[in-house]
Amino acid sequence: MSFAAAVTGLGCICAAGENLPRVMAALYAGERRCAPPRDFTAELDTVYPVFNCGLNENYELFNSPTAIRHPQSVTRTSALALAAAREACAQAGLDGEQLATLRVGVCLGTTVGCTLNDEVFYRNFKQGAGPAIAPIQRYLANNPALFLKQALGLRGPAATVANACSSGTDAIGQARAWLRAGLCDVVLAGGADELSRIPYLGFVHLLIASPEPCRPFDRARRGLNLGEGAGVLVLETAESAARRGACVLAEVAGYGCANDAWHPTAPHPEGKGLRRAIDSALRDAGIEPGAIGFINAHGTSTPDNDKIEGRVLGALFPAGTPVVSTKAYTGHTLGAAGGIEAVLTVQALLDQRLPATAGFAESDPDCAITPTARNTEIEATAALSDSLAFGGNNAVLVFRKDKGQRTKDEQDPKDIGKSSVSVRDAASTMAILGIGTVSALGCGVASLAEALRRNAQPAIQTHAIQTARGLVNVPVFTATPEGLDRFMPKRSLRRLDKFVRLALLASFLAVEDSGLELPDRARVGVVFGTGYGPLGTTFEFQDTIINDGDKCASPTAFAGSVHNAPASQTAIALGLEGPCQTLTTFGHTAEGVLQTAEAWLREGLADLVLAGLGDEFHPVGAYAATHMDFEQCSWRPGEMFSAFLLGRPGEREEKYGNIAAIHALDGADAGHAAADIIARHDAVILSASSRRAGRLDADLLPSDRTAVDYSSFYGCSPTALGMDLAAAALALQDGAPPLSASAALACAECHEDGSRTIVSLIKDGAQ
Amino acid sequence: MSLEHELKAMIISELKIEDLTPEEVKDSDPLFGEGLGLDSLDAVELVLLIQKHYKIEIKDMEEARLAFASIQALADTIRARQALA
Numbered sequence: 001m002s003f004a005a006a007v008t009g010l011g012c013i014c015a016a017g018e019n020l021p022r023v024m025a026a027l028y029a030g031e032r033r034c035a036p037p038r039d040f041t042a043e044l045d046t047v048y049p050v051f052n053c054g055l056n057e058n059y060e061l062f063n064s065p066t067a068i069r070h071p072q073s074v075t076r077t078s079a080l081a082l083a084a085a086r087e088a089c090a091q092a093g094l095d096g097e098q099l100a101t102l103r104v105g106v107c108l109g110t111t112v113g114c115t116l117n118d119e120v121f122y123r124n125f126k127q128g129a130g131p132a133i134a135p136i137q138r139y140l141a142n143n144p145a146l147f148l149k150q151a152l153g154l155r156g157p158a159a160t161v162a163n164a165c166s167s168g169t170d171a172i173g174q175a176r177a178w179l180r181a182g183l184c185d186v187v188l189a190g191g192a193d194e195l196s197r198i199p200y201l202g203f204v205h206l207l208i209a210s211p212e213p214c215r216p217f218d219r220a221r222r223g224l225n226l227g228e229g230a231g232v233l234v235l236e237t238a239e240s241a242a243r244r245g246a247c248v249l250a251e252v253a254g255y256g257c258a259n260d261a262w263h264p265t266a267p268h269p270e271g272k273g274l275r276r277a278i279d280s281a282l283r284d285a286g287i288e289p290g291a292i293g294f295i296n297a298h299g300t301s302t303p304d305n306d307k308i309e310g311r312v313l314g315a316l317f318p319a320g321t322p323v324v325s326t327k328a329y330t331g332h333t334l335g336a337a338g339g340i341e342a343v344l345t346v347q348a349l350l351d352q353r354l355p356a357t358a359g360f361a362e363s364d365p366d367c368a369i370t371p372t373a374r375n376t377e378i379e380a381t382a383a384l385s386d387s388l389a390f391g392g393n394n395a396v397l398v399f400r401k402d403k404g405q406r407t408k409d410e411q412d413p414k415d416i417g418k419s420s421v422s423v424r425d426a427a428s429t430m431a432i433l434g435i436g437t438v439s440a441l442g443c444g445v446a447s448l449a450e451a452l453r454r455n456a457q458p459a460i461q462t463h464a465i466q467t468a469r470g471l472v473n474v475p476v477f478t479a480t481p482e483g484l485d486r487f488m489p490k491r492s493l494r495r496l497d498k499f500v501r502l503a504l505l506a507s508f509l510a511v512e513d514s515g516l517e518l519p520d521r522a523r524v525g526v527v528f529g530t531g532y533g534p535l536g537t538t539f540e541f542q543d544t545i546i547n548d549g550d551k552c553a554s555p556t557a558f559a560g561s562v563h564n565a566p567a568s569q570t571a572i573a574l575g576l577e578g579p580c581q582t583l584t585t586f587g588h589t590a591e592g593v594l595q596t597a598e599a600w601l602r603e604g605l606a607d608l609v610l611a612g613l614g615d616e617f618h619p620v621g622a623y624a625a626t627h628m629d630f631e632q633c634s635w636r637p638g639e640m641f642s643a644f645l646l647g648r649p650g651e652r653e654e655k656y657g658n659i660a661a662i663h664a665l666d667g668a669d670a671g672h673a674a675a676d677i678i679a680r681h682d683a684v685i686l687s688a689s690s691r692r693a694g695r696l697d698a699d700l701l702p703s704d705r706t707a708v709d710y711s712s713f714y715g716c717s718p719t720a721l722g723m724d725l726a727a728a729a730l731a732l733q734d735g736a737p738p739l740s741a742s743a744a745l746a747c748a749e750c751h752e753d754g755s756r757t758i759v760s761l762i763k764d765g766a767q
Numbered sequence: 768m769s770l771e772h773e774l775k776a777m778i779i780s781e782l783k784i785e786d787l788t789p790e791e792v793k794d795s796d797p798l799f800g801e802g803l804g805l806d807s808l809d810a811v812e813l814v815l816l817i818q819k820h821y822k823i824e825i826k827d828m829e830e831a832r833l834a835f836a837s838i839q840a841l842a843d844t845i846r847a848r849q850a851l852a
Contacts, residue, residue, distance in 0.1 A: 045824070207811050207828055222827075266807050303828070494783040495808070552819045555811040 002286045004251035004400065005176040006241040007233050009092030011084035011190075012343045014229030014330040015051035019087050024347055027329050027355035028375055034213040034225055034331065040197040043550040048209040050195055051227030051331030053080065073134075075142040076228070077113035078151075080336070081192035084230035084343075085148055088188065092234035093246055096153070102240070103422060105156030105184040107175040108144040108232075109167025109191035110335035114160055114563060114584045115538060116620070117198040122542050125620060130468045136624045143586055144192050150753070155422040155666045156184035159592035161335075162533065162563035162584045165298075166257070166387035167191055168231065168338025169395035170581055173255035175235050177599040183424045183664075185240040190339025192230035199334065200226055201550055202541065202558030206265065214301035214332075215359035216325035217310055217371045224300040227331020231340030250346045253382070253400040254285025257605075259526070259571040259580035260392030264495075265559050267304060271312035273394040273577065276522065278316055278386065280605070281396035285382070289317045292398070293380020294354055296345040298388045299325025299371065300332050301359070305388060307366050313386075314368030324348075324372045328358040338387045338395065345385045346399055352378050390559060391568025393580055421667040426595050428602050432656035432761075434514025434645035436506040437726045438614075439714040440477035440638060444509050445730060451713065452727060453736045458713055465622045474622040477638035477715030481505040488573055495556060496569060499534040499616040503566035504573055506643035507610055511574065514645045514655065518574070518608065525578035525606035526567050527596045528613070529589035531718025533563035535618035566641075570610065578606045587749060589613065590721035591757045594662045597646050607647065613722030614641030635688070638715015642722035654764045656729035660744075663758040674748060674756040675700035681760065682742040683707065683731075685724045687749035688716035697750065706738050721747055721759065728761045770842045781816050782809055794839040802837070810835060817841075823848045 010020055015033045017023040026033075038052045074082075085106075089099065098104075116139050124131035141147070145158040157178055161171040168191025175189035203209045203226060210223035233252075241248050258280065260273035267274070282289060295317065298309055313323060326344045333340055348354050357371035386396045436444065440458035441451040450456070461478045464471045481501040484493060487508040496504070511518065518524055541557035559565070564582035571580050579600060583592040590613055597609040617639045625637060649658055665673050678684045679702045688711035701707055714723050724747040731739035739745065748758045768776075775789035784803065796802040799810070813835065814825045823845055825831050834844040 205811060205815055207814065207831075263806065264808060491784070491786055491804070494785065548819055552815055554815060556808055559808060 002253065002284065003180045004238070004253050005179050005235040006238050006248045007250045007252060007346055008236055008241050008246040008248055009088035009094065009234030010249065010343045010346055011087030011232045012229070012340055013053060013080055013083045014333060014340055015053050015227055016329045018054055018083070020343065020347060027326065030356055030358055032213055032329055032358050037195060037200065039195065042197060042201060044204060046211050048204055048211055049213060049225055051225055052195060053228045073138050073141055075113065075138060076194035077110060077144055077192050078142045078147040080194060080228065080230035081108060081144050081148055081232065082151055084190065084192065084232040085152065085188050088232045088234045093244065094186070094234060100153040100155070102186055103156045103184040104154045105175065105178050105187040106145045106148045106154055106158045107161065107171045107187055107189045108148065109161040109163065109171040109338055110144045110193050111162065111164060111167065111562065112193050112196045112199060113142065113144045113335065114162050114533060116532065116535070117196060117538065117542070119197065119542060122539060123546055125623060126546065128466045130466065133624050133627045145585055146588070148188060157424055157664060158585060158588060159583050160585045162582045163393050164389035164391055164562045164564050165334055166338055166389035166393045166395040167335035168340065169342065169385065169387040169397055170257060170338065172233065172252060172338065172342055172397055173257060173395060174596065176252050176255055177603065179235060179237050181426055181599055183426060183595065186234065186236040188232055189235050190230065190232035190342065191336040192339070193228055193334045193336040195226060195228040198541070201545060201553040202555065205553050205555040205558065208302045210301060213359055214328060215361070216299035216301045216328055216357050217306045217364060217367050217369065218360045219362045219364040221301045221303060221306060223302050225331040227333040229330060229333050229336050229340055231336060231343040233342055248402040250349055250402055251400045252397060254281040254398035255396065256280030256284060257393065257395040257579040259568065259577055260394065261571045261575050261577045262392050264565065264568060265390050267308045267388055268392065269308065271308045273392055274309065274312045274386065274388060275316065276577070277394040277396045281384070281398050285398040285400065287382055287398065291382050292317060292321060292384045294322040294324065294348065294378055294383050296341050296383065296385040297323050297325045297371070298386055299327055301327065309388060310367030310369045322354055322372055322376055322378055323369050324354045325357050341385045342397060345383050349380055349383050349399060349401055352380065354378055390562055391564045392571065393564065393568065420669040421665055421673045423673060424664040426598050426662045428598055429649045430598055430601060430646045430659045431649040431652065431654045432644055432659060432729050433516060433647050433652055433654065434510045435656065435726050435729060436509025436513060436643040437723060438479045438481055438502050438506045439640040439723055440479055441714055443482055443505060445513060445726060448726060449730045449734065449736065463619055463622050465619060465626055467623065467626050472626045474626060475636060476617050476622065477636065478617065479639040479641065495560065497534060497537045497560055499536060500566050500569045502614055502616060502641035503528065503570055503612055506612060506614065506641040507570045507574060510610065510643040510645045516645070516652065521575045522577040523607040524576045525600045525609045526571050526576050526580045527593050527609060527611050528567040529583045529593035529719055530563060531584065531586050531589055531615050532621070533584060534561055534565055535616055535621065537561045539618060539620065566612070576610065586718045587751045588757065589719055591662060591664050594659065594759065598662065601646065601648050609646045610643060611646055612641060612643040613719035615639065615717040615719050635716045636711065638717050638720065640714050640717055640720065640723050642726045657732045657761055657763045660760040660762045663760070665756040670754060670756045671697045671700050674758055677758050678702070678705065678746050678748060681705070681744040681746040683739050684746040684748050685710060685728055687721045687724045687747055708738060721749055721757070725759060732761060732763050770845060771838050774838055774841055777816065777820060778803065778813070782812065792838065795837050797837050798835045821845050
C-alpha cells in the first residue's frame with residue numbers, strides 16, 4: 001500500500017543563499033556564486049572553483065531553541081544542518097516545546113560530516129608531536145544526526161546516512177520509512193556537508209572537477225564544482241500534520257534505491273541501477289512516468305554522469321518532460337545534495353516554475369535529454385529527484401502536490417511531554433538465516449561459538465602509542481580476514497583495504513552459513529553500519545598528500561575512504577542489486593541498521609537483506625582513547641565485522657531464531673523501561689559500544705537474570721552490538737553456558753546520551 | 768632498464784597486479800580492457816603515478832586515453848614530454 005509522508009517545512013542554505021526564499025530568488029535570477037575556495041588553498045596548477053556558502057563565522061548558533069554550550073566545538077557541517085533545520089521547523093510551526101515533546105526523529109545524509117579529516121591533527125600525530133585531541137572530540141560531538149538531536153532536544157530516532165552522493169536522498173527515504181513504521185510522528189530529514197580540502201583534492205585527482213563553472217548536460221561540460229550547504233524537510237504523518245494544524249506543502253509519495261553492483265566509482269554503462277531505482281520509486285508512489293511534471297536531475301556535469309543519467313531519463317520519461325539541474329547554482333554538495341535538491345524540487349512544485357539550468361548552452365546528443373535553458377512555467381502535480389553515487393548507489397524520490405485542504409483536527413496532540421520515556425519499537429520479526437563474523441576470535445561463527453564455549457584467548461596486539469605522558473601500550477582486539485581468496489579471485493582484491501576485506505569476508509561467510517543460493521539478486525539488499533568508517537584508507541589518502549604533496553593525492557585511496565565502500569564492494573562482489581545503504585551514527589548505528597533491514601523486508605523492497613556492522617582499528621583511535629579516561633574505563637578497542645542474512649519469518653528454514661523487536665528508549669526513565677524489557681528475557685548480553693561498556697544499570701537488572709559482557713572476547717567498538725547479536729543467536733541455538741536453556745535473549749546497550757537500545761532474540765516459535 | 772620495462776614494473780607494483788610479471792607484458796599490450804585489464808579508477812591513479820614518478824602532467828581523460836593506449840604509447844608520451852622540458 002502506498003504511503004505518503006507530508007512535507008510541512010522546508011529549509012535550505014547553500015551558496016545561492018542563506019535561506020530558501022533567497023536561494024529561490026537567486027535561482028530564478030540566474031545568479032551563480034562560483035568562486036575559488038575561500039577557506040583553503042591547494043598547491044595545484046589550476047584553481048578549481050567551488051560554491052562557498054555565505055554562512056558567517058559564528059554560525060548564528062545562539063538563536064537555536066536550546067543553547068549550544070560550546071559554539072567553537074561545532075563543525076561547519078553541523079552549523080549548516082542546524083540553520084536549515086531551524087528554517088524548516090519555523091515554516092512547519094514546530095516550536096521548541098513541540099520539538100521536545102512530540103516524537104521527532106532526525107535523519108541526515110553527509111560525507112564530510114562523518115569523516116575524521118583534520119589534516120593538521122593527523123600531520124602532527126604522524127610526526128609524534130602529541131597533538132591535542134580537540135579535533136577528535138569535535139568529530140565525536142558532531143555526527144550530524146546526533147548533533148541535531150541534541151541541539152534541538154529531540155526524542156525520536158536519529159540516523160546519519162553515509163551513502164556518498166545519494167546520502168541526502170536516501171535519508172529522506174529512510175525518514176519516510178520511520179513514519180510508515182510508526183517509529184515517530186515527525187522527522188527532520190535531508191543532508192548537510194561542508195567544503196573541505198580533502199574531497200576537493202580527491203575530486204580533482206579523479207579528474208572530474210571542472211576548472212570553470214559547471215555546465216550540466218552541456219556538450220562542452222568539463223566536470224563538477226563542489227559546493228556546501230544543507231537542505232532539511234519536516235516530514236510527518238498526515239495524522240500528525242492534521243493534529244498540529246500544520247499546512248501540508250507536498251507529499252513524499254515514493255522512494256526507490258538500487259545498487260549497480262558494478263564499479264566503485266563509475267556508473268553502470270546502461271544505468272541499470274538508476275532504472276530500477278526510478279521504477280521502484282514510481283511504483284511506490286503508484287504513478288506512471290507520464291505523470292511526472294518535471295525532474296530535478298543529479299546532473300553533476302561530469303561527462304559520464306550526465307551521459308548515463310540523461311540516457312536513462314530520456315528512455316524512461318516522455319519526450320519533453322522538463323529536466324533541471326540545480327547543481328548549476330549549488331555546486332555538488334555531496335551528502336547534502338539529495339536534501340537540498342528535495343527542498344528545491346518541492347519549492348518548484350509549489351511555484352509551478354523551474355529555473356534555467358545555468359551554464360547549459362548546447363545540447364549533447366549523447367545525453368538524450370535537454371535541460372531547461374530558461375526559466376520555465378510548468379503545470380506539474382508530481383516531480384522526481386534522483387541521485388547517483390560512488391559505490392553504484394542510486395536513489396530516487398517522488399514528490400506530489402498536496403491533494404487539498406484539510407480541516408484542523410481538534411483532537412489533543414499525542415505528545416509525550418508528560419511521559420519521561422519515549423519508546424520506539426520496531427516490532428515486526430526478522431528471521432536470522434545466516435551469520436558471518438570476523439573478530440579477535442577468528443573468522444566464521446564456528447570459531448566464534450567454539451571460542452565462547454572454551455573461553456579461548458582472543459587475538460590481542462599491543463600498540464605502543466606515543467602520548468604526552470610517554471609511550472602507552474594499548475591492547476587491541478585484532479581481527480584478521482583470512483581465506484577471502486576462497487570466495488574471490490586475487491585480482492579483484494588488489495584495491496581493497498582491510499576494512500573492506502573484513503566486511504567482504506563476514507558477508508561471504510554469512511551467505512555460506514545460510515546454505516542458501518541467492519535467487520534473485522535484485523531482491524537482496526545490503527545495509528551496513530560503521531561508527532568511524534574506513535579509518536585506514538581515510539588516513540592513507542592523507543598520507544599521500546603529506547608524503548607527496550597536493551599534486552599526488554591518490555584518487556584510489558580517496559574512492560576507498562568513503563563510508564559506503566564496504567557495502568558497495570560487497571554488493572559488487574556478491575552481485576547484490578537491491579537497495580544499498582550505509583549508516584554511521586556511532587553507538588546508535590546498530591539500531592538504525594536493524595530498523596532499515598526490517599523496513600525493507602516489511603515493505604517488500606527486498607526479500608533478503610545482508611545486514612553488516614563493523615569497525616576497524618587505527619592507531620589514531622588508540623591515541624584518542626589514551627586521552628579519554630582510558631585507564632579508568634573498561635573500553636578496549638576491538639576490530640570486528642559481523643554480517644547477518646535476514647529474511648521474513650516463515651519463508652525459509654530458520655537457522656538461528658528470530659529478531660523479535662528492536663527497542664529504542666530515550667528520556668529520563670529509559671533505564672527503568674530498559675530493565676522492564678530485559679526482565680522479559682532469560683538473559684542479557686551487555687553491549688560494549690561506548691565507554692559505558694557493560695555498565696547497563698546493574699542496579700536495575702533483575703537479579704535472577706544472567707547478564708554477560710563479552711567485550712573481554714572481542715573488544716569494544718561502536719558496532720559491537722553486531723557481535724553480541726551473533727553470540728546471542730549462537731547461544732539460542734546450542735545453549736552454551738552461561739546462556740544455556742535460554743529461549744529469549746536481549747542484547748542491550750546504554751549510550752553516552754543515556755538512551756538505550758535493546759534487541760530481542762527469540763528461539764523459533766518461542767514468544 | 769628500458770623505460771618500457773620500468774613502466775611495466777611500476778604499474779604492476781603500484782596498482783598491485785600481483786598475478787603478472789613485467790616479462791609477461793608486451794610493449795604493445797593495451798593497458799585497459801583486454802590487455803592489463805585496468806579500469807577507469809586505475810586510469811586516474813596512473814595519471815597521478817606518472818606525475819609522481821616522471822613529473823609529467825596529464826590534464827584530462829582525453830590526453831589520458833591517447834597516452835594509455837599501450838605501454839609503448841605511454842613510454843613515447845613520456846619521452847616526447849621529457850624532450851620538450
